[in-house]
Amino acid sequence: xxxxxxxxxxxxxxxxxxxxxxxxxxxxxxxxxxxxxxxxxxxxxxxxxxxxxxxxxxxxxxxxxxxxxxxxxxxxxxxxxxxxxxxxxxxxxxxxxxxxxxxxxxxxxxxxxxxxxxxxxxxxxxxxxxxxxxxxxxxxxxxxxxxxxxxxxxxxxxxxxxxxxxxxxxxxxxxxxxxxxxxxxxxxxxxxxxxxxxxxxxxxxxxxxxxxxxxxxxxxxxxxxxxxxxxxxxxxxxxxxxxxxxxxxxxxxxxxxxxxxxxxxxxxxxxxxxxxxxxxxxxxxxxxxxxxxxxxxxxxxxxxxxxxxxxxxxxxxxxxxxxxxxx
Amino acid sequence: xxxxxxxxxxxxxxxxxxxxxxxxxxxxxxxxxxxxxxxxxxxxxxxxxxxxxxxxxxxxxxxxxxxxxxxxxxxxxxxxxxxxxxxxxxxxxxxxxxxxxxxxxxxxxxxxxxxxxxxxxxxxxxxxxxxxxxxxxxxxxxxxxxxxxxxxxxxxxxxxxxxxxxxxxxxxxxxxxxxxxxxxxxxxxxxxxxxxxxxxxxxxxxxxxxxxxxxxxxxxxxxxxxxxxxxxxxxxxxxxxxxxxxxxxxxxxxxxxxxxxxxxxxxxxxxxxxxxxxxxxxxxxxxxxxxxxxxxxxxxxxxxxxx
Amino acid sequence: xxxxxxxxxxxxxxxxxxxxxxxxxxxxxxxxxxxxxxxxxxxxxxxxxxxxxxxxxxxxxxxxxxxxxxxxxxxxxxxxxxxxxxxxxxxxxxxxxxxxxxxxxxxxxxxxxxxxxxxxxxxxxxxxxxxxxxxxxxxxxxxxxxxxxxxxxxxxxxxxxxxxxxxxxxxxxxxxxxxxxxxxxxxxxxxxxxxxxxxxxxxxxxxxxxxxxxxxxxxxxxxxxxxxxxxxxxxxxxxxxxxxxxxxxxx
Numbered sequence: 065x066x067x068x069x070x071x072x073x074x075x076x077x078x079x080x081x082x083x084x085x086x087x088x089x090x091x092x093x094x095x096x097x098x099x100x101x102x103x104x105x106x107x108x109x110x111x112x113x114x115x116x117x118x119x120x121x122x123x124x125x126x127x128x129x130x131x132x133x134x135x136x137x138x139x140x141x142x143x144x145x146x147x148x149x150x151x152x153x154x155x156x157x158x159x160x161x162x163x164x165x166x167x168x169x170x171x172x173x174x175x176x177x178x179x180x181x182x183x184x185x186x187x188x189x190x191x192x193x194x195x196x197x198x199x200x201x202x203x204x205x206x207x208x209x210x211x212x213x214x215x216x217x218x219x220x221x222x223x224x225x226x227x228x229x230x231x232x233x234x235x236x237x238x239x240x241x242x243x244x245x246x247x248x249x250x251x252x253x254x255x256x257x258x259x260x261x262x263x264x265x266x267x268x269x270x271x272x273x274x275x276x277x278x279x280x281x282x283x284x285x286x287x288x289x290x291x292x293x294x295x296x297x298x299x300x301x302x303x304x305x306x307x308x309x310x311x312x313x314x315x316x317x318x319x320x321x322x323x324x325x326x327x328x329x330x331x332x333x334x335x336x337x338x339x340x341x342x343x344x345x346x347x348x349x350x351x352x353x354x355x356x357x358x359x360x361x362x363x364x365x366x367x368x369x370x371x372x373x374x375x376x377x378x379x380x381x382x383x384x385x386x387x388x389x390x391x
Numbered sequence: 392x393x394x395x396x397x398x399x400x401x402x403x404x405x406x407x408x409x410x411x412x413x414x415x416x417x418x419x420x421x422x423x424x425x426x427x428x429x430x431x432x433x434x435x436x437x438x439x440x441x442x443x444x445x446x447x448x449x450x451x452x453x454x455x456x457x458x459x460x461x462x463x464x465x466x467x468x469x470x471x472x473x474x475x476x477x478x479x480x481x482x483x484x485x486x487x488x489x490x491x492x493x494x495x496x497x498x499x500x501x502x503x504x505x506x507x508x509x510x511x512x513x514x515x516x517x518x519x520x521x522x523x524x525x526x527x528x529x530x531x532x533x534x535x536x537x538x539x540x541x542x543x544x545x546x547x548x549x550x551x552x553x554x555x556x557x558x559x560x561x562x563x564x565x566x567x568x569x570x571x572x573x574x575x576x577x578x579x580x581x582x583x584x585x586x587x588x589x590x591x592x593x594x595x596x597x598x599x600x601x602x603x604x605x606x607x608x609x610x611x612x613x614x615x616x617x618x619x620x621x622x623x624x625x626x627x628x629x630x631x632x633x634x635x636x637x638x639x640x641x642x643x644x645x646x647x648x649x650x651x652x653x654x655x656x657x658x659x660x661x662x663x664x665x666x667x668x669x670x671x672x673x674x675x676x677x678x679x680x681x682x683x684x685x686x687x688x689x690x691x692x693x694x695x696x697x698x
Numbered sequence: 699x700x701x702x703x704x705x706x707x708x709x710x711x712x713x714x715x716x717x718x719x720x721x722x723x724x725x726x727x728x729x730x731x732x733x734x735x736x737x738x739x740x741x742x743x744x745x746x747x748x749x750x751x752x753x754x755x756x757x758x759x760x761x762x763x764x765x766x767x768x769x770x771x772x773x774x775x776x777x778x779x780x781x782x783x784x785x786x787x788x789x790x791x792x793x794x795x796x797x798x799x800x801x802x803x804x805x806x807x808x809x810x811x812x813x814x815x816x817x818x819x820x821x822x823x824x825x826x827x828x829x830x831x832x833x834x835x836x837x838x839x840x841x842x843x844x845x846x847x848x849x850x851x852x853x854x855x856x857x858x859x860x861x862x863x864x865x866x867x868x869x870x871x872x873x874x875x876x877x878x879x880x881x882x883x884x885x886x887x888x889x890x891x892x893x894x895x896x897x898x899x900x901x902x903x904x905x906x907x908x909x910x911x912x913x914x915x916x917x918x919x920x921x922x923x924x925x926x927x928x929x930x931x932x933x934x935x936x937x938x939x940x941x942x943x944x945x946x947x948x949x
Contacts, residue, residue, distance in 0.1 A: 198620055258816045265811045279806065288811070362501060
């Protein structure tokens with residue numbers, strides 16, 4: 065318990081200290097690297113609501129990540145080309161406003177999660193895994209075959225979107241925005257985990273029959289968790305696209321789903337802060353191992369295999385002990 | 392559209408279907424007997440294709456290449472089963488997903504390291520390179536026709552094996568009651584390795600056969616793997632019959648959708664937007680088919696019948 | 699005569715050729731413990747599943763407090779006042795004992811879709827959960843992880859969760875199993891007092907407990923109720939003796 069809190073605090077401080085240090089010694093690349101970790105952490109926290117709290121092994125979260133990305137790309141594209149998004153029946157313009165883009169990304173991915181979840185949750189177990197993977201792939205192929213927004217090549221935007229008059233092209237400023245959102249998401253998900261909904265969702269994960277016997281329908285709990293999960297991952301997708309000023313079908317690919325899941329696992333399933341540790345470790349590995357070899361995914365695969373076979377609790381399991389906190 | 396083109400496309404759909412069956416049959420057997428979801432099945436497909444391309448390059452013989460694809464995929468299957476997969480049977484699905492995802496990373500990057508990122512080409516054999524004339528005067532690729540024949544023959548062999556042989560009895564027993572086969576004195580660990588090798592060999596064979604139509608490259612396995620998942624969801628998990636029906640449905644829907652949907656859209660919109668909308672919808676057709684099956688039969692067309 | 703709380707009317711359920719429930723009629727009246735006994739494979743679990751809502755009968759009706767609930771699923775029946783305990787403990791094993799009891803109290807209150815308020819600081823829920831734990835004698839273990847409980851303690855917790863539901867009727871599937879002599883004795887006293895508040899449909903293999911507790915007994919053999927009546931009548935019934943008790947009471 066206490067060790068877990070110390071680790072949480074150390075993580076948050078570390079993620080703040082590194083960019084500040086990089087700013088002082090003028091290494092903008094490092095700031096961008098940490099920003100990436102922060103955004104991917106948000107994506108992982110989103111998945112963890114479904115996976116860790118609800119026990120829903122979704123291999124389709126790239127759909128929400130990518131939809132968030134395309135929400136950003138499409139709105140900004142119309143804004144920068146001064147073309148309306150929709151003319152009929154009412155005029156909707158594009159926008160370069162980050163908060164509007166975030167809200168749209170959240171709404172779009174929540175809607176997609178509602179549709180995918182409503183269908184996929186009719187099944188359980190291995191069916192659910194295969195179906196979420198397949199629906200994710202559906203969005204991928206759709207994005208590739210729909211030429212209006214770049215098809216396979218994706219969409220670029222010239223300038224990062226704006227918020228509150230800040231210079232978002234400055235790496236540290238953009239980092240600060242993402243970091244603030246990370247804190248907000250962590251706060252919300254921590255509260256969620258300890259809420260009445262969180263208690264019942266966790267019960268549904270461990271024993272659906274128990275939840276039914278106390279008068280609650282597991283399906284409703286799972287679906288709600290899946291929608292919240294998709295919405296958070298969608299927000300991360302919008303930020304990720306803004307970071308790169310680029311969105312492409314790669315964000316929707318099954319590898320992306322797999323990687324988001326890897327963040328959750330490397331950190332520790334079911335711990336609210338687990339994906340933060342996992343994403344940070346992933347980015348660190350990518351940076352160091354990627355520097356050592358072009359084929360660093362082999363090492364990543366070996367590490368992942370080792371964690372799954374021998375260290376199931378991930379980083380949090382190793383450092384803070386196996387027990388998942390209850391308070 | 393002409394009838395001839397339609398028949399041709401239907402044959403293409405059937406060809407895709409029987410190849411998907413080779414993938415889906417292995418996956419569904421492995422799930423049915425061992426309760427394992429294997430994401431790395433696509434990697435074994437890739438191993439088969441690379442082995443075939445390498446052997447064909449060395450010897451010039453397509454048949455030897457096919458033998459190599461079977462042997463290499465089965466061998467790779469046995470190795471991963473013994474080193475990794477075996478530890479996953481008692482684990483939950485999440486661990487299985489992650490460990491086999493890790494295997495994909497290792498297989499894919501390992502292959503890239505050995506062969507590079509440039510696609511290899513596997514030539515179809517000379518004796519199947521032409522076309523044959525079918526009734527109605529349809530000219531159709533001899534190789535694709537041979538694929539349909541080979542796929543259906545393997546399917547028939549598989550049905551025979553499961554219905555009639557000792558191994559088949561053990562597989563069916565394992566699907567119904569995993570503890571019972573232990574009580575029957577069957578060497579479970581050996582049976583599991585054998586089933587995994589069989590599934591791997593089927594995937595490797597599919598990889599080699601398809602490799603001669605498309606290019607042989609890293610990452611070729613996963614799109615096929617995901618299609619095979621769609622097949623299994625539609626057909627019902629653990630059912631070989633379901634895998635066959637699902638595979639042909641998916642093959643037909645995908646192939647015919649790509650041809651027919653743009654033409655259907657052209658009836659009420661201009662040609663270029665019809666092509667765009669039609670192909671976009673066609674790319675989603677099989678997933679919509681899957682969604683439809685889920686609405687009415689959440690356990691698939693042939694699922695839940697064994698219970 | 700007062701209306702039965704649970705009223706099963708002529709339900710039939712077949713799996714393929716096997717008729718697991720054959721035109722079963724059975725009721726539970728206020729204030730009573732009605733025991734359901736029968737050899738293994740008699741169809742007790744199938745019957746319980748149909749009363750609780752996990753299975754739909756092919757024919758017949760299940761009524762709860764005078765309402766037809768045959769078409770309702772398990773959660774809906776639970777909300778209408780059916781409290782059930784499972785034969786094999788069905789608990790959230792990673793949760794603490796208190797958290798498991800909270801699940802029941804929260805399910806009873808129904809306001810599950812609250813996302814930001816800490817549930818463990820909800821005093822009303824905690825009190826309801828603590829009271830139930832106290833009643834079954836688990837208070838001192840409230841902070842223990844459920845997986846660390848003994849088999850008997852899990853049975854007690856199972857009962858505590860059902861108590862937090864403050865149901866109109868209990869359906870208990872072998873609550874005595876694995877309790878040991880001392881535990882059984884305490885549970886018998888507890889259930890005996892409980893019936894005045896809430897009637898209990900009791901499935902039980904422990905014949906001593908059945909004879910000590912039951913106001914009425916129904917005997918299920920081969921999917922059919924072959925006899926229903928007070929303890930003395932059932933003990934004396936020759937058909938029951940032949941079909942069931944004569945074989946020596948099942949362990």
